[in-house]
Amino acid sequence: MSxxxxxxxxxxxxxxxxxxxxAARREVALRPEIxxxxxxxxxxxxxxxxGILTNLPNLKAIFSIGAGVDHILADTTVPDVPIxxxxxxxxxxxxxxxxxxxxxxxxxxxQMYRAQxxxxxxREPVQRTAGDTSVGVMGLGNLGRxxxxxxxxxxxxxxxxxxxxxxxxxxxxxxxxxxLRAFLNQTDILVVLLPLTAATRGIVDYSLLKELRRRxxxxxxxxxxxxxxxxxKDDDILKALEDGTLKEASLDVFEVEPLPxxxxxxxxPRCS
Amino acid sequence: MSxxxxxxxxxxxxxxxxxxxxAARREVALRPEIxxxxxxxxxxxxxxxxGILTNLPNLKAIFSIGAGVDHILADTTVPDVPIxxxxxxxxxxxxxxxxxxxxxxxxxxxQMYRAQxxxxxxREPVQRTAGDTSVGVMGLGNLGRxxxxxxxxxxxxxxxxxxxxxxxxxxxxxxxxxxLRAFLNQTDILVVLLPLTAATRGIVDYSLLKELRRRxxxxxxxxxxxxxxxxxKDDDILKALEDGTLKEASLDVFEVEPLPxxxxxxxxPRCS
Numbered sequence: 001m002s003x004x005x006x007x008x009x010x011x012x013x014x015x016x017x018x019x020x021x022x023a024a025r026r027e028v029a030l031r032p033e034i035x036x037x038x039x040x041x042x043x044x045x046x047x048x049x050x051g052i053l054t055n056l057p058n059l060k061a062i063f064s065i066g067a068g069v070d071h072i073l074a075d076t077t078v079p080d081v082p083i084x085x086x087x088x089x090x091x092x093x094x095x096x097x098x099x100x101x102x103x104x105x106x107x108x109x110x111q112m113y114r115a116q117x118x119x120x121x122x123r124e125p126v127q128r129t130a131g132d133t134s135v136g137v138m139g140l141g142n143l144g145r146x147x148x149x150x151x152x153x154x155x156x157x158x159x160x161x162x163x164x165x166x167x168x169x170x171x172x173x174x175x176x177x178x179x180l181r182a183f184l185n186q187t188d189i190l191v192v193l194l195p196l197t198a199a200t201r202g203i204v205d206y207s208l209l210k211e212l213r214r215r216x217x218x219x220x221x222x223x224x225x226x227x228x229x230x231x232x233k234d235d236d237i238l239k240a241l242e243d244g245t246l247k248e249a250s251l252d253v254f255e256v257e258p259l260p261x262x263x264x265x266x267x268x269p270r271c272s
Numbered sequence: 273m274s275x276x277x278x279x280x281x282x283x284x285x286x287x288x289x290x291x292x293x294x295a296a297r298r299e300v301a302l303r304p305e306i307x308x309x310x311x312x313x314x315x316x317x318x319x320x321x322x323g324i325l326t327n328l329p330n331l332k333a334i335f336s337i338g339a340g341v342d343h344i345l346a347d348t349t350v351p352d353v354p355i356x357x358x359x360x361x362x363x364x365x366x367x368x369x370x371x372x373x374x375x376x377x378x379x380x381x382x383q384m385y386r387a388q389x390x391x392x393x394x395r396e397p398v399q400r401t402a403g404d405t406s407v408g409v410m411g412l413g414n415l416g417r418x419x420x421x422x423x424x425x426x427x428x429x430x431x432x433x434x435x436x437x438x439x440x441x442x443x444x445x446x447x448x449x450x451x452l453r454a455f456l457n458q459t460d461i462l463v464v465l466l467p468l469t470a471a472t473r474g475i476v477d478y479s480l481l482k483e484l485r486r487r488x489x490x491x492x493x494x495x496x497x498x499x500x501x502x503x504x505k506d507d508d509i510l511k512a513l514e515d516g517t518l519k520e521a522s523l524d525v526f527e528v529e530p531l532p533x534x535x536x537x538x539x540x541p542r543c544s
Contacts, residue, residue: 014396016398101377105382130365259394272389
């Protein structure tokens with residue numbers, strides 16, 4: 001008896017490692033054209049093209065290889081088979097590394113130093129230590145807690161916010177609508193790692209950014225969205241960058257992906 | 273009885289915090305013109321201009337507020353008074369933050385992403401995790417050990433090298449001439465935090481860089497010098513960047529500082 005095939009459909013990152021792992025065990029189908037192939041039994045996906053899973057007659061299960069399953073359910077034609085969330089320890093490692101990288105680059109004035117270097121300017125600003133800078137993590141699931149722990153390890157003050165009460169050692173936690181403003185008011189660098197739900201869609205808007213702490217000498221607050229694009233309003237972020245509500249932003253995600261070439265966020269000097 | 277003054281002479285960074293701390297206790301003299309002032313009893317310095325301490329008749333002690341004392345003794349006219357090395361916990365914090373910032377930026381392909389963004393290219397390379405990347409720390413004094421611990425906390429494999437044997441938990445340590453090549457051969461990202469002595473002057477030369485590990489897909493090794501400029505040979509680093517021995521370098525220091533405007537290191541696209 002021959003084993004059925006696995007459909008691997010990934011967009012936004014190179015699935016080479018997954019391809020190798022799967023191909024060692026089963027035949028892997030990669031192309032959308034084969035989407036009605038009766039030999040396909042499993043689908044391993046990240047943001048698959050809409051409709052690709054609709055007509056697979058022998059599909060037994062769908063595996064999500066990124067964070068969450070909203071990227072699968074965005075396609076309403078996905079058949080009613082079990083959806084399995086693969087908990088990949090590398091996923092939270094990768095995400096935490098991204099967060100640490102971006103937090104450190106903002107904290108250490110990376111953008112400013114690169115601009116100075118281009119103009120051959122030799123100047124060091126007064127540098128706060130991590131212990132004098134508070135990072136607020138929105139979302140305290142696996143990813144948020146892992147990022148919070150890494151930031152604590154580097155000496156940052158860490159605040160955390162979640163929809164319902166959570167406790168994370170060493171982190172000042174806030175919960176729900178009631179706790180949101182106090183959380184933001186004590187946050188210099190905001191890290192978004194929320195799941196995308198009806199309640200969180202568009203939560204990172206201008207009014208939220210307006211509540212972030214803006215301290216003397218730091219020139220505005222910082223936003224890092226490492227979660228989902230639809231948690232944020234791209235236009236509001238742009239407005240906040242323009243009027244100084246935000247000093248800088250690091251966006252791993254956007255409302256529409258890939259980000260349209262016409263978006264001013266591509267070339268904004270304070271957006272990375 | 274009135275207290276004597278403190279001379280504060282700092283170059284290369286903004287001494288505002290030191291000025292505030294000292295001024296709360298004593299009158300602070302800042303200008304080189306007052307260098308023969310008999311009312312000056314103490315000098316707090318970092319890379320003071322040569323001769324500034326020579327003719328202070330009532331100088332009782334000199335305090336170094338950076339790493340090491342070689343920057344003071346570079347001026348051979350410094351009088352024979354006690355030199356006190358201020359162990360500032362913020363110094364190792366600042367240094368470790370610099371190291372973590374630069375390691376993460378190289379590890380996460382910061383330079384490549386910034387170049388892609390400029391050209392509106394949406395592409396993610398295969399990303400190694402920290403656990404698959406080895407950082408080698410040269411120098412295992414207070415600063416080197418603190419940096420090594422922070423990098424271990426982020427999941428990197430950490431090697432350490434020092435002139436004489438040292439043990440640091442979780443770090444694979446190598447010592448002396450005999451251990452140098454093995455250390456370099458296992459290092460993807462080299463972090464230099466050595467003291468400047470006759471034995472270490474110019475140690476970071478082309479032949480040393482040539483021994484670093486260059487793995488497939490990473491496009492060359494990385495150098496981060498967070499120690500002293502005269503540990504390195506600027507021309508050798510440039511040559512190594514040019515011929516692919518080094519993929520990228522982050523230099524916090526140079527042989528001559530400020531770096532002369534004519535140096536190609538100012539504008540090298542892979543030097544930060």
